[in-house]
Amino acid sequence: MLPPLNPAEVGAMVGLPAAGAIDAYLVTGGLPLICQEWGSGQSVESFLAVSLADPTSALLVSGERSLAAEFPGYIQARTVLAAIGNGERTWSGVRAAASAGAEPMAASSLTSALRLLEAKRVVAVDTPLSARPAAKERRYRVADPYLRFYLAYLAAGLPLVERGRGDLLLRQVKRSWYAWRGRAVEPLIREALLRMAPELGWPEVEAVGGWWNRQNNPEIDVVGADREGAANRIIFAGSIKWQSTQPFDQHDYAALVRDVTAVPGFDTSTELLAISRTGTVAGVPAHSIGTEDLLTAWRSLPRNGHPA
Structure with missing residues (x-):
């Protein structure tokens, strides 16, 4: 079996810009057999409409086989x-x-x-x-x-496809796609930031994760530290806003500033990150990370360098 493609390779294969490439990676997991069925420049919705109309498509059969x-x-x-x-x-x-x-x-x-x-x-x-x-x-x-997407939508929806009603399954996907995507992209972003840390000026970063308490309030999407476990330093912390039209704005920044103080080890030297699918508004005093920045984490990598 061919190893999965990384997000940058997926983007090159399916002919999509960075934001679309990341969407395609979240759906396909970089599996070459699925990516081969993705038409160049095809949107996620268009690809799903075609794949969900065919019970033998690689998107549908790969999950159960695995x-x-x-x-x-x-x-x-x-x-x-x-x-x-x-x-x-x-x-x-x-x-x-x-x-x-x-x-x-x-x-x-x-x-x-x-x-x-x-x-x-x-x-x-x-x-x-x-x-x-x-x-x-x-x-x-x-x-x-890919398995995350398959279990969230496709596994339970196979009977609809087999009855020729893939359109109903597509409707289910569209109904919760933005919420699902916002959660699913978090591990990819953390992996990208760990890879990018030296280029961003933080070579000492050895771990990137998130932070939450027992009440899940607040939650911090991204935390970069000098080691796993009990960190000595919290080097950066950030918020992910993965929406299709709304950029990271002053309201999002204010929420990050308010919540990040709950993270043990946070201090005034901790850099704040604004991570967004659609950019950051002018005047937000945080380090802005966009989709193109994230894909650079996998460019010029060995063939099978891909997120866990």
Whole structure:
């Protein structure tokens, strides 16, 4: 099997500018067989309309083939993975979603399933990054971008496609696409910032993650630190605004300034980042990162350099 393309390679293959290339990567995961079916310059909506009309399209068949190969007979692991793929991020949320009826899944069964998924690198585990470790505040996510999209939309929608109603599945995708994309792009942005850190003037950055507390209020989308675990320095912190028309503005900056003080280790030397799909308005006193900046993280890389 050919290794996945990285986001810059996806953009070159499907003939889209940076913002569209990132969208295409979130849908395809860089899988060459899927990217080959993406027409040059084709929008996400147009590509999905064509792919969801064909039950044999690479977009639809690749997910089940991958899962069947990875988890033959692992029913509980598949159930837990489906819960995470549908947006559950906490241990209790995953357990509730994976439980059958009123009978909760046994804690030992859930723990075993999560360990298997982590060992196979199908699920990634994030913890808040700051000067104060918070290992108990674990969040789970599907590690592979394509599988994340497949589980969120396609797995449950296959019966519609088989009945010739891919249009209904497309409607479901469009209904929540912007919210899903805003969450799905976060790991890619963090990976890009880790790669870019030396060029941005922060060669000491060894870890990029996010930060949240038990109440999930506030949440900081991006935190760059000098090491994993208990960081000595919080070098940068930022907010991601991944909208199609609204740039990062003064209101977004004010919210970042207010919330970032909750991050243990934040101080006046911490650089603030404004990360946006549609740019940053003039006058925002933060380091602006856009889609072209993010793609440079994967340009001039070896063939298989791609996000985790």
